Amino acid sequence: MNTHSDMQAGQDTALPGPTTSKTRLVVNGTERVLEVDNRTTLLDALREHLRLTGTKKGCDHGQCGACTCFVNGQRVNSCLSLAVMHDGDEITTIEGLGTPEDMDPLQAAFVAHDGFQCGYCTPGQICSAKATLEELRAGIPSHVTKDLLANPPLSPEEIKERMSGNICRCGAYANILEAVLDVAEAR
Amino acid sequence: MRAFSYEKVKNPAGAAARAAEVANAKFVAGGTNLLDLMKLEIETPLHLIDVNGLGLDRIEGTDDGGLRIGTLVRNTALAADERVKRDYPVLTRALMAGASGQLRNKATTGGNLLQRTRCPYFYDTAMACNKRKPGSGCAAQAPGAFSRQLGVVGVSEACIATHPSDMAVAMRALDAVVETVMPEGETRAIPLADFHLLPGHTPEVETALKPGELITAVTLPAPVGGHQSYTKVRDRSSYAFALVSVALIRQPDGSGAVALGGVAPKPWRNAAADKLLPEGAKAVMAELMKDARPTEQNRYKIKLAERTLASALNEAKG
Numbered sequence: 038m039n040t041h042s043d044m045q046a047g048q049d050t051a052l053p054g055p056t057t058s059k060t061r062l063v064v065n066g067t068e069r070v071l072e073v074d075n076r077t078t079l080l081d082a083l084r085e086h087l088r089l090t091g092t093k094k095g096c097d098h099g100q101c102g103a104c105t106c107f108v109n110g111q112r113v114n115s116c117l118s119l120a121v122m123h124d125g126d127e128i129t130t131i132e133g134l135g136t137p138e139d140m141d142p143l144q145a146a147f148v149a150h151d152g153f154q155c156g157y158c159t160p161g162q163i164c165s166a167k168a169t170l171e172e173l174r175a176g177i178p179s180h181v182t183k184d185l186l187a188n189p190p191l192s193p194e195e196i197k198e199r200m201s202g203n204i205c206r207c208g209a210y211a212n213i214l215e216a217v218l219d220v221a222e223a224r
Numbered sequence: 225m226r227a228f229s230y231e232k233v234k235n236p237a238g239a240a241a242r243a244a245e246v247a248n249a250k251f252v253a254g255g256t257n258l259l260d261l262m263k264l265e266i267e268t269p270l271h272l273i274d275v276n277g278l279g280l281d282r283i284e285g286t287d288d289g290g291l292r293i294g295t296l297v298r299n300t301a302l303a304a305d306e307r308v309k310r311d312y313p314v315l316t317r318a319l320m321a322g323a324s325g326q327l328r329n330k331a332t333t334g335g336n337l338l339q340r341t342r343c344p345y346f347y348d349t350a351m352a353c354n355k356r357k358p359g360s361g362c363a364a365q366a367p368g369a370f371s372r373q374l375g376v377v378g379v380s381e382a383c384i385a386t387h388p389s390d391m392a393v394a395m396r397a398l399d400a401v402v403e404t405v406m407p408e409g410e411t412r413a414i415p416l417a418d419f420h421l422l423p424g425h426t427p428e429v430e431t432a433l434k435p436g437e438l439i440t441a442v443t444l445p446a447p448v449g450g451h452q453s454y455t456k457v458r459d460r461s462s463y464a465f466a467l468v469s470v471a472l473i474r475q476p477d478g479s480g481a482v483a484l485g486g487v488a489p490k491p492w493r494n495a496a497a498d499k500l501l502p503e504g505a506k507a508v509m510a511e512l513m514k515d516a517r518p519t520e521q522n523r524y525k526i527k528l529a530e531r532t533l534a535s536a537l538n539e540a541k542g
C-alpha cells in the first residue's frame with residue numbers, strides 16, 4: 038500500500054486484475070446476476086442495470102438519503118457502496134416494499150398525509166421511515182434518546198432525529214412526520 | 225472515478241500482505257468515506273481489497289475486564305451494544321451524534337478512525353492543499369479563506385485541518401488502544417493517543433500505520449464509571465460535523481477525563497488538563513489551548529469549547 042502522495046505522483050496504469058466482476062444480488066426476492074465495472078455503485082446497478090429507478094440519485098455522496106434502500110434488512114446509502122461488494126446480499130428497494138395496488142402502510146400514509154411535493158426524495162424517505170420504526174422497536178438509541186438503558190419512545194423528536202439523513206428540498210418535512218407518526222401509532 | 229481491480233480477502237494477515245505487495249492498493253470496509261473520495265479522484269487506488277469477509281465483527285470481553293471491538297463492527301451495532309450503553313455511554317453518545325442512520329449502518333470502527341478531513345479545500349481539487357498534494361500550499365490559510373470549520377490547536381503552517389470523527393473523541397477519553405496486524409504477520413497495539421499524527425511539515429502522513437498494516441480491533445480498558453457525556457456543537461442540530469465537541473468523564477470526586485473534537489488534527493486531550501478538571505472549564509481549556517494558533521475566522525472555537533465544557537460539567541454535577 039502506498040501513501041496518498043505516491044498515488045498523486047505516478048499513475049501506474051497496469052492494474053493487478055480485471056476491472057469488471059460478476060456479482061449476484063437478490064433484489065426484491067429475485068436473483069440477478071450482473072457483470073459490472075468494479076466502479077458501479079449499488080445505486081447505479083439498481084437504476085442503470087436492473088432498471089429499478091425508484092431508488093433515486095440526489096447527491097451521489099451520502100449527503101441526501103435519496104438512494105436509501107435495504108441491504109440484508111438494514112438501511113444504507115446505495116450511492117456509497119459498490120455493487121461488487123454485495124455479492125450474495127439481499128437488497129430491498131421501494132419497488133419491493135409495495136405496489137400501487139398493494140401499498141406498504143408507510144406508502145399509503147405518505148399519500149394520505151401529502152408527505153411529498155415533487156416526490157424525488159420520497160422513496161428514500163419511505164425506506165428510511167420503515168427502518169426508523171424497526172430501529173426504534175429494536176431499542177437502538179439515537180442522539181436524542183435520554184435514557185440509554187430504556188426503550189426509546191415513539192416520539193416526534195426520535196423520528197425527526199432518525200430521519201435526519203434524508204433531505205427534502207421541497208421541505209415536506211411536516212407532512213412526512215405526520216405520515217410516519219400515523220403508522221408508528223397504528224402499531 | 226479511476227478504474228481499479230478488486231478482490232475479497234479471507235484472513236487478516238493475508239489482507240495486510242496483499243496490501244503491501246500490490247502497488248496503490250487500499251482496503252475498503254464500509255466504503256462511506258473512501259468511495260466518496262474516489263468519486264472526486266482525491267483517492268485514486270488501483271486496487272481495492274475488500275475486508276468485509278474477515279470476520280472481525282464481534283465485540284468481546286477482554287481478560288482485564290474491558291472490551292475488544294472488531295474493526296468491522298458497524299457504528300450502529302457498537303452504539304447499541306448493551307455493554308457499551310451501560311459501561312461506556314460516552315461512546316454510544318458520540319457515535320449517535322455522528323453521520324446518519326444509513327451511514328452508521330455501514331461505517332466500521334477502523335474506517336471511522338481513518339476517515340479523512342472535511343476541510344473544504346481538501347475536497348476541492350482545484351485548490352492548493354498540502355494534504356492532498358504535498359508542497360502545493362494550504363488554501364485554507366490564504367487571506368480571506370473560509371476557515372471557520374478548521375482547527376485551532378495542534379495545527380501547523382502546512383495544514384490546519386481537523387480530524388472529523390466523533391467516535392474517536394470518545395475513544396480517546398476512554399484510553400482506547402488500536403490493534404493491528406502487519407504484512408509480515410506480527411501484531412501490535414497502538415494507544416489511540418499515538419495513532420493520529422500532527423501535521424507538522426507532512427500533513428499527508430496522518431497515522432502511525434505502516435504500509436499494508438491492517439486494523440483488526442480497538443480495545444477499551446475496564447469500565448471507569450463516572451458521569452459520561454458527549455456534547456457536540458454544530459451548524460444544525462443533526463447530520464453535520466462538529467464545530468466543537470466535548471467528551472467528558474467525570475467522577476464523583478471531581479476528577480476525570482476530557483477530550484475535544486472539531487478543534488485539532490486528532491482527538492485533543494492531555495493529562496495536565498485532566499488534572500485541572502476540579503478547577504473548572506476555564507482552567508482546563510487554558511491548558512488544552514495553550515499552544516493554539518487560530519485564524520480570525522475560527523478563533524471563536526476557543527471560547528465555544530470552554531463554554532461547551534462548562535455546560536457539560538454543570539450537567540455532570542447535576
Ligand SMILES: Cc1cc2nc3c(=O)[nH]c(=O)nc-3n(C[C@H](O)[C@H](O)[C@H](O)COP(=O)(O)OP(=O)(O)OC[C@H]3O[C@@H](n4cnc5c(N)ncnc54)[C@H](O)[C@@H]3O)c2cc1C
Nearest residue numbers: 099253254255256257258322323332335336338389390439
Ligand atoms: C454525509 C456524511 C456525513 C458524515 N457525518 C459524520 C459525523 O457527523 N461524524 C463522524 O464522525 N463521521 C461522519 N461521517 C463519516 C463516517 O463516519 C465515515 O465515512 C465512516 O466512519 C468511515 O467508515 P467506513 O467503514 O465506511 O470506511 P471506508 O470508507 O471503508 O474506509 C475509510 C479508510 O479506512 C481504511 N480502512 C478501512 N478499514 C481498515 C482497516 N481495517 N485497516 C486499515 N485501513 C482500513 C480505508 O482504506 C480507507 O482509507 C459522515 C459521512 C458522510 C458521507
Ligand code: SF4
Nearest residue numbers: 343353354362383384
Ligand atoms: S488545511 Fe490541510 S487539508 Fe485544508 S487546504 Fe490546508 S493543507 Fe489542505
Ligand code: FES
Nearest residue numbers: 095096097102116
Ligand atoms: S444519492 Fe446517496 S445520499 Fe444522496
Ligand code: FES
Nearest residue numbers: 154156205206207
Ligand atoms: S418532495 Fe421534493 S425533495 Fe422531497
